[in-house]
Amino acid sequence: MAKLEKPVSIIKPVGYCGGCGHGVIQRLIAECLEELGMADDTISVVDIACSYWSLEALDFDAIAGPHGRCAAVATGVKKVRPDKTVYVHAGDGSSYVIGLAETCYTAIRDIPITMIVVNNGIFGMTGGQLCLATTLIGDKTLSSKKGRTKEQAGQPVDMLNVFKNFDVEYVARGALYDAKHVDQTKRMIKRGLENQRDKKGFSLIEILSNCPTNWKMTPVEAAEKVKNETEKVFPLGTYVDRGGAK
Ligand SMILES: Cc1ncc(C[n+]2csc(CCOP(=O)(O)OP(=O)(O)O)c2C)c(N)n1
Ligand code: SF4
16 A cells, blocks of 8 residues: 655644644645645745644745735735745635635635635634534534524525636635545645646635534544535535636
8 A cells, every 4th residue: 555655844743623624634735735846935824713723834934814814915925926836724714704805805806826715614713603604504603502593694605606706717615524525625726726836817725624623523423514414505516717627
């Protein structure tokens, strides 16, 4: 059996909870950048939420764009260093709620960055509050203890149906609940990074993840939920590919 080498860009174990998708995503990003030979020229932008851990874990130049401002910070970094690969690793709360305007206008401007949004259905870092964009109807959270209702919080929104209407390069959604989907997601991340290498436009990859800690589930139960429930509301696949298949 082939030995799975750890990417050299991962330099430190950090504090993700066991079974959390953030660590898998971080690893996929590192693998893709190394396989593409782009790791030495990368600047990462993370939010103050759970993705912040990756700033310490990875050996990339990095900056935080706290409180939902990742896309705006990444825009600024890319404007002054167009020679660098600039990617965002941020949560759904940060990207689609707190920083929705920043994410939208980065997409509308077709800024050539690669944005990776982790859809775990809640605000993980701050204890598991409801995320207006992504918490499923009926899901119990710290701020919806009886479960999300349409009357109180509206319906969750498939944000990719919004972003696909902007003039962007690439919009896709992956998942992590089995090896096949991890592999598909990796190809999406790689495509987003290749687009940047090839001087193309804005790429957004949303990844269905989980938060076993705040969902109060085992990692296996959390993966089952993503497969059986989350994916039904947020379908996987490619929503926009302006460049077409390679
Ligand atoms: C307007 C505003 N209210 C509250 C906060 C506090 N805050 C910081 S991180 C965070 C949670 C973000 O969750 P998400 O982006 O989904 O990331 P996760 O930790 O789930 O990966 C919140 C609410 C904030 N930054 N801005
Ligand atoms: S709180 Fe949730 S999203 Fe954050 S590291 Fe733990 S499991 Fe992952």
